[in-house]
Amino acid sequence: MAPIVVFITGANRGLGQGLVKGFIAKPDHIVIAAVRDPAHSTAQALAELPAGEGSRIIVVKYDASIEQSAFDAVKEASDQGIGHLDIVVANAGIAKLYPLVKDVKRADIIEHIDVNVLSAVSFYQATRDLLQKSTGKPIYAIMGSGAGGLARQPPVPNAAYGASKSIVNWYGVRINAEDEWLNAFVLDPGWVQTDMGNAAAQLWGGGGAGYL
Template structure:
């Protein structure tokens, strides 16, 4: 039986690593971990994670700020690793290093966030299309965020707009590509480095949502997702459709 093949960007830590661990623990899964520096000890250690029967991990280089990286990774996967299709692509990579209001926002910081968070997302989607089309049930999942909701503006004028853009683009992908399930997964405000950093800036000790619960819920939503129900919408890790 053909394996289920999952590609996750930003899979070296936090949500990306948590999702990788869960898909890798399943039977007959190939999980592709796309990272900026696959030669670093952190990313090499991904190959040592527990794997289910017939499952394995492949680590490839994808720097979301480099336009050619996603297509080069797809070429490597097909030519070197024998990957002939992708069943699930999870666009998870992103950065958030400053939390300004609009009045404080520097143009350089906005551009630095847009490049990996938005353009990196677009480049990954475009590069993955040929292999997704070879899947019997292709799914493209955008890691969303409540910071991008228009109904609840968040004081993060560098990062939040990039999530609004990727939410919009995912909805458009769902409408434009009738062969593909494209959806947004809202992981919550998770206890990752990024989540806890933003929480401390707001006077909290840590983010409220546990990483394990978020990752378990996201995988369940992805496994159960159907285009006619989930396509072009945002879904929380609890399995509820989110307003935005």
């Protein structure tokens, strides 16, 4: 049986790392872990994760703030023998500050949109050809957040990160509408106990987010 090939960005910490652990533990999976610095200890540690029978991990360099980096990461994976993709998770993102709309700086909004939204668009463009070569029903999943919801506004300031996650919801729905062969959607993991989740929880007076 051909292995299931999974490509995950932001793979060395938080939700991305959790997804890598889950997929690599399954049999017959190839997990491509895209990280900003492959030499970092957290990236190096990915190679030591328990792997299912016939499964292996490939670590590639990827910077979500650079458009070309998405295409370079896919080429690096292709150069290592990857000829198709079954699942792509655009997980890389930032949440650097939590201002009110009256206080947020234009530059901070732009930075969060650049990394949280435009990187997901670029990564879709970069992986699309390999997703089309999947023999199953390929998946393109974007990591979203309840912070991006419109119907319910959480009582916390979030005018940069929240807005970016709202925009990414549109792209997830739109990609799915444009490509009938692709199952594209946005994930809402809830408030998870990661570095990012805990930082926000402590800022807003909580003890921490939920467990991953």
